[in-house]
Amino acid sequence: MEKIIEQTREYLKNAYVPYSNFRVAACVQTKDQLYFGANIENASYGLSNCGERSALFYAYSHGVRKEDIQAIYVVTTADVITTPCGACRQVMAELMPRDAKVILANDDEIQTYTVEGLLPHAFDAESM
């Protein structure tokens, strides 16, 4: 776990954050691969993409599918552990298994959640 967090931390430098200056890096873990991403902002702020979604979309773009995913790691340098935004929780509920781990880390601490724990009763394909 610490090794993957260290590798993910390397991607903080790739975050494009001219507006918030808040860097987030993420890593999607499958049985045998790691897919990294970082947050990418836009002058039209609402178009900014979080680190979590960057990593998930990158993994899917390389053929990864829901059942392949074991965990997503999310790394910041914030003083407190920050949890994923609502948009990312909804995307995680669509693209990751409910019991997949969401591992959050800053410089001092690691906290582990699940997709279900962060977004219980999610709206999904079965809801329609």
Ligand SMILES: O=c1ccn([C@H]2C[C@H](O)[C@@H](CO)O2)c(=O)[nH]1
């Ligand atoms: O869990 C989070 C929370 C925020 N951000 C990004 C969005 C924006 O670029 C910046 C400030 O909200 O951090 C993430 O990438 N992940």
Ligand SMILES: [Zn+2]
């Ligand atoms: Zn988000």
